[in-house]
Amino acid sequence: MSMPTGPGPGGGRRADAVRNRQLALQAATALLAEPGTPLTVEAIAKRAGLGAATVVRAFGGKDALLDTAVSGLLEPVVHRAGQLLAETTPDQALRTFLAELITFQSAHHAINDQLDGLTLPATTALRAQLVQAVQEMITGAQHNGTLRTDLDPTLTTTLIGRTAYAIARTQPPSPELADAYLTVLLDGLRPRRAI
Amino acid sequence: MSMPTGPGPGGGRRADAVRNRQLALQAATALLAEPGTPLTVEAIAKRAGLGAATVVRAFGGKDALLDTAVSGLLEPVVHRAGQLLAETTPDQALRTFLAELITFQSAHHAINDQLDGLTLPATTALRAQLVQAVQEMITGAQHNGTLRTDLDPTLTTTLIGRTAYAIARTQPPSPELADAYLTVLLDGLRPRRAI
Numbered sequence: 001m002s003m004p005t006g007p008g009p010g011g012g013r014r015a016d017a018v019r020n021r022q023l024a025l026q027a028a029t030a031l032l033a034e035p036g037t038p039l040t041v042e043a044i045a046k047r048a049g050l051g052a053a054t055v056v057r058a059f060g061g062k063d064a065l066l067d068t069a070v071s072g073l074l075e076p077v078v079h080r081a082g083q084l085l086a087e088t089t090p091d092q093a094l095r096t097f098l099a100e101l102i103t104f105q106s107a108h109h110a111i112n113d114q115l116d117g118l119t120l121p122a123t124t125a126l127r128a129q130l131v132q133a134v135q136e137m138i139t140g141a142q143h144n145g146t147l148r149t150d151l152d153p154t155l156t157t158t159l160i161g162r163t164a165y166a167i168a169r170t171q172p173p174s175p176e177l178a179d180a181y182l183t184v185l186l187d188g189l190r191p192r193r194a195i
Numbered sequence: 196m197s198m199p200t201g202p203g204p205g206g207g208r209r210a211d212a213v214r215n216r217q218l219a220l221q222a223a224t225a226l227l228a229e230p231g232t233p234l235t236v237e238a239i240a241k242r243a244g245l246g247a248a249t250v251v252r253a254f255g256g257k258d259a260l261l262d263t264a265v266s267g268l269l270e271p272v273v274h275r276a277g278q279l280l281a282e283t284t285p286d287q288a289l290r291t292f293l294a295e296l297i298t299f300q301s302a303h304h305a306i307n308d309q310l311d312g313l314t315l316p317a318t319t320a321l322r323a324q325l326v327q328a329v330q331e332m333i334t335g336a337q338h339n340g341t342l343r344t345d346l347d348p349t350l351t352t353t354l355i356g357r358t359a360y361a362i363a364r365t366q367p368p369s370p371e372l373a374d375a376y377l378t379v380l381l382d383g384l385r386p387r388r389a390i
Contacts, residue, residue: 155375159362163376166361167354180350181358188383 020058023048028069035109035171039066063118070111071122077104078126081133090140091147095186097137098164102178105168112165131157141189148191160185215253218243223264227305230366234261234309258313265306266317272299273321276328285335286342290381292332293359297373300363307360326352336384343386355380 027048031037041062045052059065080100084093105112115123135157141147151159167181222243226232236257240247254260275295279288300307310318330352336342346354362376 151375151378155371158372159375159379162361162365163358166357170357176350177353180346180354183346184354184383185379187387188379188381192382
């Protein structure tokens with residue numbers, strides 16, 4: 001009698017589960033980059049070539065699946081913000097990061113458009129880290145004299161967040177508009193005396 | 196034999212039609228100021244105390260009703276822009292008008308949020324006039340040396356339109372955020388040498 005080699009039926013089911021998770025996650029991530037595509041379990045399942053029940057079973061629900069997909073996209077953005085804060089001056093970090101953030105948001109409208117009402121703990125935590133990083137850039141630039149100090153940092157972070165996203169979601173995406181926005185915003189944020 | 200005085204049956208129907216038009220228009224205008232309220236014929240009819248069929252008959256359809264309601268709201272805004280252009284300097288007109296526009300948009304989210312896909316000729320014409328007026332303020336301010344000339348006026352108008360609306364739709368409305376936005380925007384739009 002020979003011992004079975006390779007995964008038995010249990011191992012096969014586990015391998016299938018891992019594969020289904022990956023397919024569902026890839027499909028959800030792809031749909032997050034397509035403006036106007038509804039982020040339903042059915043749409044994700046269809047894109048993944050799986051049944052809707054399989055997608056739900058793989059993640060325990062739509063919220064958990066989208067939380068994994070969105071946080072997978074946001075994690076490198078948050079990492080990049082921290083990297084810029086560590087490697088360059090706060091004002092240069094802000095300029096570089098905003099340009100990259102607009103490009104990212106422009107390619108992932110659905111992240112803000114279609115996630116209302118879902119429970120997304122990992123995404124919520126990463127968004128808070130993103131806001132925190134931008135606020136650190138702003139207060140850092142205020143401290144080193146490259147950003148006006150007559151505006152509240154929290155208010156300034158909100159102002160930047162709202163307006164940058166409005167520029168990012170312009171269809172079709174316009175690099176010229178993004179450039180003009182960053183020019184006006186960052187000139188407008190300079191200390192009055194320093195210009 | 197005495198002649199009938201006052202409206203006869205025909206006159207009564209005309210008077211009813213005028214009254215129904217007014218009630219439907221008032222209801223639609225009120226709903227345009229309520230964030231999150233769906234602008235359906237049913238919602239408008241319910242608010243007006245009329246039947247849905249009566250509302251449709253009064254205007255010939257939802258599009259015509261909303262076009263009348265929205266253009267009734269936009270007309271004074273467009274008039275105000277022209278008034279400011281006539282009465283003050285272009286840069287002062289821009290500053291005053293943007294502050295008022297943000298207040299108006301903040302009170303009428305639905306004008307931009309729920310009119311996609313409708314045929315609204317009067318509204319479309321007034322929006323074009325509004326964009327034209329802002330562009331006149333921008334080119335006027337460029338000519339009198341109070342606004343930077345290194346940015347394309349059309350691009351600058353788009354930039355202002357997008358970002359002002361993003362600030363206006365912030366919930367709850369924040370006058371502090373609107374002030375900070377106008378400060379940063381208008382300082383950022385100044386000629387570099389003049390500051």
